[in-house]
Structures are given as structure tokens and as C-alpha cells.
Amino acid sequence: MGYKVAVVGATGNVGREMLSILAERGFPADEVIAIASRRSQGREVSFGDKTLKIKALEFVDFSEIDICLMSAGGTISKEWSPKIGATGCVVIDNSSAWRMDxxxxxxxxxxxxxxxxxxxRKNIIANPNCSTxxxxxALKPLHDKATIRRVVVSTYQSVSGAGKDAMDELFQQTRAVFVSDPVEAKKFPKRIAFNLIPHIDVFMEDGFTKEEWKMTAETKKILDPKIKLTATCVRVPVFVSHSESVxxxxxxxxxxxxxxxxxxxAPGCLVIDKREDGGYATPYEATGEDATYISRIREDPTIDNGLAxxxxxxxxxxxxxxxAVQIAEVLVNRGLLKRKAAA
Incomplete structure (x- = not known):
């Protein structure tokens, strides 16, 4: 007997990807429920070779569900994750709402x-920021070997990290440039087509953006609080996959x-590092793949014990x-979940 799994935010970029990955990896689910807002009720989404009808969040009984993959944004998660967790259902949340709790x-x-x-403690597990x-x-196995003191990272983040509207805006602006139509910026503060924007999330008092703060705080919580990290996060005109110079x-x-x-x-890593033309990974190759690709590994001559x-x-x-699905697999493989149906 398998588990009963809910995906909240099933109509969004990440929600659809969650459904796809659950099917791809053969997650032991007897039933998967696709959930979104009331206005999406009745819409259909794909799950492997099946089609699921969207249910409205307000009308789902989570006391009968084992795992909830939540990808509906921080506001929804703050309201609903504690309620869902209180029913005994474990929430794996993709927003920033619970990461630093x-x-x-x-x-x-x-x-x-x-x-x-x-x-x-709360029946909630947080997923980190995508860039973190x-x-x-990549940092973990190197930290285990030589102990990381400091990290300087510049990110080149795709528009899909800002949602479907952001992807649409890149497409529309690119088309407008080619046909000499006016270029409108709605989702982003400046034009993104054929441009870079050194600004992701809101600005903080110290001049860093919240995205940059997230990378620092989350790396410390996940890996080691002693690590010093500074980040510059940049939005680039790429549809999917984030790149980082580290x-x-x-x-x-x-x-x-x-x-x-x-x-x-190292688990999850794939090294593509030939010192020749094209001997490195780009966002195009990484799209649709599970691995974290690592290239251009070289010693930094400007500091002792430095790598780039x-x-x-x-x-x-x-x-x-x-x-998120890997976290659910950890819960299952370590026997940390009791099936409600069996109980």
C-alpha cells in the first residue's frame, strides 16, 4: 500500500514539475491529488500518463493525506501549512515562509x-531557495574535505524563478524587439530581453537584496553557520536553469x-570540465536534468587555498x-512516515 500525496499549487511552474517528477521517479503513491485556488477548480493537469482534475484548497480534507508538496507562495503557506501539519500530514514547502524557523x-x-x-515539531519541512x-x-563534499571559510558567489538566474508571468514577459519582449514593437516591462523593474538585471527580490537596508540574504542565511543553516558568504544575484534572459560563478x-x-x-x-553532482571550447555546462544542457553540473574548476592564485x-x-x-520529492523519499525510505490508510 502506497501513500496519499497532495500537490498544492499544481497549476504553477513548480507544481507541474512536482507532478512530473513524482511520476518519473515512481514515488510510492496510491493517490495523487492536484490542488490549487478555487478559480482553478476543475482544470486538468498531467500526472504521468494520467490526467488529474484540480481541487480547491479550501475543500480538501488533509487528515486523509500523508504528504503535501506545497508550492503556492509564502502567504498561502503561512496560512495553510500549520493547519495541514496539525492534521498529521507532513508539509514540504517550497516558499521562503518557513526556511529560517x-x-x-x-x-x-x-x-x-x-x-x-x-x-x-511542526510537521513542516522547508525547501531552500533555488540558487542555494x-x-x-557542490559545496558540501568540498567542505567535508577542506573546510570552507568564505564563499563569493554571483548568480545568473533564469526568469522561470520568477514564475510563468516572467517567462511570458521574456518571450513577449524578445518578440517585440524583433518586430520593432514597444517593449513593456511589467514583471521586472527593467527590460529583461537582451539585458541583465542585478536585482532579485526586494532591497534591504544594507544594500543587499533579499535573494542575496537568503543565500547567505540558508547556506549557514544547511551547511555550516561558520561559513562566510556574500552574493550578487542577477536575473538573465534565460528561460530555465540558474548558473553561478563561485x-x-x-x-x-x-x-x-x-x-x-x-x-x-559526490551525490547529485556531475562534473563536465574539459579545458577546451564547449567543455563546460550551460543552462541549456542543464534544463530538464536532475544533476547539479560543475565546470571550470580551477585554483585561485589570489588567495591561499582558493578555488573557483x-x-x-x-x-x-x-x-x-x-x-521536494527527494525530501519525501527520505521520509519514506527512513520509515519516518506512517501511512494514514494503514493506521
Whole structure:
């Protein structure tokens, strides 16, 4: 007998990807329920070779559901996740609402799967920010080897991280440029087509954006509070997959060859690092893939024990939907969930 799984936000980019990945990976679910807002009730979404009809969030009895994959935004999650968790259903939330709550584990399974055991305090588990998830997958095995002191990261984040409207805006602006129509910016503060925007989320008092703060705070919570990290987050005219240029300072010596060998064996990592034309990963190759791709691994001659590298991953998958499903798999594989139907 399998589990009963709900996907809240099933009509969004990440929600649709969650349904796809549940089917792809053969998650042990007897029933999967697609949930969204009342205005989407009755719409159909794909689940493997099946079609599911959307149910409205307000009308679902979560006391009969084992796992809820939540991808409906922070406001909805703050209201609904505690209610759902109180029924005994475990919420795996993709928003930023619960990430820094000390009673909520923030999990990347390749990095800190053991921390998932703390979910029972609120029956909520948080998924990290998409740019953080791929970063810590690459940092973890290197930290275990040589102890990371400091990280400087610049991100090149695709528009899908801002939702379907953002993807539509990039498409519409690109078309407008080619046919000499006016270019309208609605979702983004400036034109995104053929442009870069060094601004993701809101600005904070210290001049950093909240996206940059998230990367710092979440890396410390997931990996090690002693790590110093500074980030510059940039939106780029790419539809899917985030890229990161990463500079790392270690406490102990580590060579580029050692790092390359370690990362080749690390879970979730795929090294593509040939020092030749095209011998590296780009967002195009990463799209639709589960791995975190690592390229351009090289020693930094400007500091002791320094490395630089390039990291690329599909933000809708490892940065969101895949990570959530992997967390659910950890719960199942470690026997941390009791099926409500069996109970």
C-alpha cells in the first residue's frame, strides 16, 4: 500500500514539475491529488500518463493525506501549512515562509538529510531557495574535505524563478524587439530581453537584496553557520536553469584536481570540465536534468587555498520540485512516515 500525496499549487511552474517528477521517479503513491485556488477548480493537469482534475484548497480534507508538496507562495503557506501539519500530514514547502524557523528543518537531501528528523515539531519541512540548493550540493563534499571559510558567489538566474508571468514577459519582449514593437516591462523593474538585471527580490537596508540574504542565511543553516558568504544575484534572459560563478576560500589546502575527483563521486553532482571550447555546462544542457553540473574548476592564485568554479542546475527541478520529492523519499525510505490508510 502506497501513500496519499497532495500537490498544492499544481497549476504553477513548480507544481507541474512536482507532478512530473513524482511520476518519473515512481514515488510510492496510491493517490495523487492536484490542488490549487478555487478559480482553478476543475482544470486538468498531467500526472504521468494520467490526467488529474484540480481541487480547491479550501475543500480538501488533509487528515486523509500523508504528504503535501506545497508550492503556492509564502502567504498561502503561512496560512495553510500549520493547519495541514496539525492534521498529521507532513508539509514540504517550497516558499521562503518557513526556511529560517528554528523548528522547521531546511533540507537538501544530498547535504543534510539527517536533519529531516526534526520535522515532527511542526510537521513542516522547508525547501531552500533555488540558487542555494544547487550551491550547497557542490559545496558540501568540498567542505567535508577542506573546510570552507568564505564563499563569493554571483548568480545568473533564469526568469522561470520568477514564475510563468516572467517567462511570458521574456518571450513577449524578445518578440517585440524583433518586430520593432514597444517593449513593456511589467514583471521586472527593467527590460529583461537582451539585458541583465542585478536585482532579485526586494532591497534591504544594507544594500543587499533579499535573494542575496537568503543565500547567505540558508547556506549557514544547511551547511555550516561558520561559513562566510556574500552574493550578487542577477536575473538573465534565460528561460530555465540558474548558473553561478563561485569563488571559495578553504581552511586547508585543496587542489583543482582533488576537487574535481571529489565532486565526480559526490551525490547529485556531475562534473563536465574539459579545458577546451564547449567543455563546460550551460543552462541549456542543464534544463530538464536532475544533476547539479560543475565546470571550470580551477585554483585561485589570489588567495591561499582558493578555488573557483561554475555551477549550473535546472531551478525548477533541483532548485524546487525535485528537491521536494527527494525530501519525501527520505521520509519514506527512513520509515519516518506512517501511512494514514494503514493506521
Amino acid at each position: 528554528p523548528d522547521v528543518p531546511l533540507i537538501v537531501p544530498e547535504v543534510n538529510a539527517d536533519a529531516v528528523a526534526g520535522f515532527s 540548493a544547487q550551491l550547497v550540493v 569563488n571559495i576560500e578553504f581552511e586547508h589546502p585543496i587542489s583543482a584536481d582533488e576537487a574535481r575527483d571529489i565532486l565526480r563521486e 568554479m561554475w555551477i549550473v542546475s535546472d531551478n525548477l527541478r533541483k532548485g524546487a520540485a525535485l528537491n
